[in-house]
Amino acid sequence: MAAEKILELKGVYKDFDGVSVVEDFNLYVKKGEFVTFLGPSGCGKTTTLRMIAGFEMPTKGEILLNGKDISSIPPHKRPINTVFQRYALFPHLDVYDNVAFGLKLKKINSGKVNKKGEPILRHLTKQEIDKKVNDALKKVDLEEFEYRDIDTLSGGQQQRVAIARAIVNEPEILLLDEPLGALDLKMRKDMQLELKEMHKKLGITFIYVTHDQEEALTLSDTIVVMNDGCIQQIGTPKDIYDEPVNAFVADFIGESNIYSGTIIDDNHVHFLYHKFECVDKFPKNEKVDVVVRPEDVEIMEKDEGILNAKIVSKIFKGVHYEYILMVGKMELMVQDTTSYDVDTEVGIYVKPFNIQIMNKEFKSNQYIGYLDKYNNLILDSGKLECDITQLLKGSHVDEEGYLVGPDGKIYDLTDADVKVEVGLGDIDIEDGEEGEIVGEIISMVYLGDHYRVIVRTEEEEDFVLDTIYTWNEEDRVSVHIAKEKIKLTLTKEIKEYEKA
Numbered sequence: 001m002a003a004e005k006i007l008e009l010k011g012v013y014k015d016f017d018g019v020s021v022v023e024d025f026n027l028y029v030k031k032g033e034f035v036t037f038l039g040p041s042g043c044g045k046t047t048t049l050r051m052i053a054g055f056e057m058p059t060k061g062e063i064l065l066n067g068k069d070i071s072s073i074p075p076h077k078r079p080i081n082t083v084f085q086r087y088a089l090f091p092h093l094d095v096y097d098n099v100a101f102g103l104k105l106k107k108i109n110s111g112k113v114n115k116k117g118e119p120i121l122r123h124l125t126k127q128e129i130d131k132k133v134n135d136a137l138k139k140v141d142l143e144e145f146e147y148r149d150i151d152t153l154s155g156g157q158q159q160r161v162a163i164a165r166a167i168v169n170e171p172e173i174l175l176l177d178e179p180l181g182a183l184d185l186k187m188r189k190d191m192q193l194e195l196k197e198m199h200k201k202l203g204i205t206f207i208y209v210t211h212d213q214e215e216a217l218t219l220s221d222t223i224v225v226m227n228d229g230c231i232q233q234i235g236t237p238k239d240i241y242d243e244p245v246n247a248f249v250a251d252f253i254g255e256s257n258i259y260s261g262t263i264i265d266d267n268h269v270h271f272l273y274h275k276f277e278c279v280d281k282f283p284k285n286e287k288v289d290v291v292v293r294p295e296d297v298e299i300m301e302k303d304e305g306i307l308n309a310k311i312v313s314k315i316f317k318g319v320h321y322e323y324i325l326m327v328g329k330m331e332l333m334v335q336d337t338t339s340y341d342v343d344t345e346v347g348i349y350v351k352p353f354n355i356q357i358m359n360k361e362f363k364s365n366q367y368i369g370y371l372d373k374y375n376n377l378i379l380d381s382g383k384l385e386c387d388i389t390q391l392l393k394g395s396h397v398d399e400e401g402y403l404v405g406p407d408g409k410i411y412d413l414t415d416a417d418v419k420v421e422v423g424l425g426d427i428d429i430e431d432g433e434e435g436e437i438v439g440e441i442i443s444m445v446y447l448g449d450h451y452r453v454i455v456r457t458e459e460e461e462d463f464v465l466d467t468i469y470t471w472n473e474e475d476r477v478s479v480h481i482a483k484e485k486i487k488l489t490l491t492k493e494i495k496e497y498e499k500a
């Protein structure tokens with residue numbers, strides 16, 4: 001297949017009322033490709049599709065179709081059709097009329113011109129419509145169903161009518177927004193195979209949206225993993241599964257063990273209290289996230305692996321057992337077809353190429369803030385007590401709240417801008433909205449013995465923290481940071497603030 005770009009999104013942003021929903025979206029889609037947008041609810045999948053279809057305009061950026069900007073082309077003139085998240089078929093029309101609906105409204109160039117030389121438009125003839133509808137129904141294997149009422153069809157058949165309706169206009173690109181969302185699991189699996197067949201047969205470019213990672217892995221040539229309006233990773237299903245670029249992708253795509261680790265040298269990484277051989281190259285002493293898939297952990301006799309672990313739970317999953325092992329205080333999930341008893345001590349081995357090392361996304365929280373006249377730190381999201389004596393060695397705060405240097409010079413830091421750094425282990429959260437800084441938990445990833453949690457405030461300031469406690473996404477919490485844990489640096493020289 002020629003690697004011809006049919007669609008390109010360049011630096012696309014979308015805001016709704018000043019709230020950013022899609023950020024810096026860059027993607028090209030090749031002709032005939034099956035591309036899937038995968039991500040959790042609310043991450044901007046539908047919004048991105050709607051911009052491609054023309055129902056929304058990007059706040060910034062360009063969308064190119066066959067190399068040309070399509071911003072001025074209205075939805076119905078784009079060679080793009082959509083199967084919507086809730087595929088609204090007309091219940092009072094039969095299959096034929098549902099598929100023919102758009103065609104009956106459509107006007108095409110008649111080949112004639114009026115007195116002004118403008119082309120005269122005409123409706124399609126009955127025969128033309130007939131032919132198109134029958135072709136479309138044939139493509140989705142519903143030839144015999146023309147006169148059936150919609151509500152006599154199964155979910156899967158209705159789904160195929162929705163697809164027939166979208167392809168009857170012979171679009172170059174078909175957008176499918178969670179088209180299988182309404183179906184039960186068995187039907188979903190069948191329809192996935194059918195969709196894949198249909199994609200091959202039609203030769204149209206498919207852009208598909210789902211939050212189901214298995215569906216994305218089964219169907220796609222290319223997966224675009226999204227979170228919170230941003231692309232996290234673009235790649236083949238194999239790339240994304242084997243080489244996730246960060247902890248979010250690893251956690252979202254399949255079961256995985258994720259740990260904090262440290263690079264020892266070019267071939268070794270330290271995690272789970274042990275030294276493992278690895279193949280990824282990172283700078284020495286770099287703090288990294290390490291992913292090990294449960295199916296890549298090998299169980300062997302005690303003392304024969306890299307480390308020993310104890311089996312604490314066992315669940316039969318049909319083909320394999322899923323075990324939870326404890327390595328000291330860390331959990332390790334393992335999938336294995338051999339049966340072992342709970343409480344057995346076993347040896348653990350992981351092949352070097354099965355240890356996936358990723359850049360740590362967050363090493364610390366960094367903010368820009370300023371000081372108020374009571375020496376509080378003011379961030380976008382609220383006020384925190386802080387220790388300003390760290391800004392000048394040997395200083396103290398006098399009764400009036402001024403900073404006094406060891407040489408007796410006095411500084412007034414009211415409104416001084418500061419860079420703020422807070423470690424991931426230095427933030428506490430508490431249920432409820434009592435605190436000065438309040439936010440919502442937007443993400444939680446398990447890292448073997450603790451969770452990495454992201455709290456987002458209404459001002460869109462993020463607090464990333466490590467905690468051993470279990471929280472839930474969407475919990476409303478108050479953020480607390482002890483005074484001595486807040487590291488401050490002035491953005492200007494301190495002498496700028498010397499009191500005259």
Ligand SMILES: Nc1ncnc2c1ncn2[C@@H]1O[C@H](COP(=O)(O)OP(=O)(O)OP(=O)(O)O)[C@@H](O)[C@H]1O
Pocket residue numbers: 016021039040041042043044045046047048211
């Ligand atoms: N017209 C709109 N006005 C304001 N906010 C909107 C609008 N459309 C979408 N949003 C917001 O944009 C964000 C992304 O929504 P979108 O529908 O693109 O998510 P999604 O990834 O398709 O989620 P889901 O998997 O639940 O369908 C959400 O927070 C949503 O509330």
Ligand SMILES: [Mg+2]
Pocket residue numbers: 045046047085177
């Ligand atoms: Mg959606």
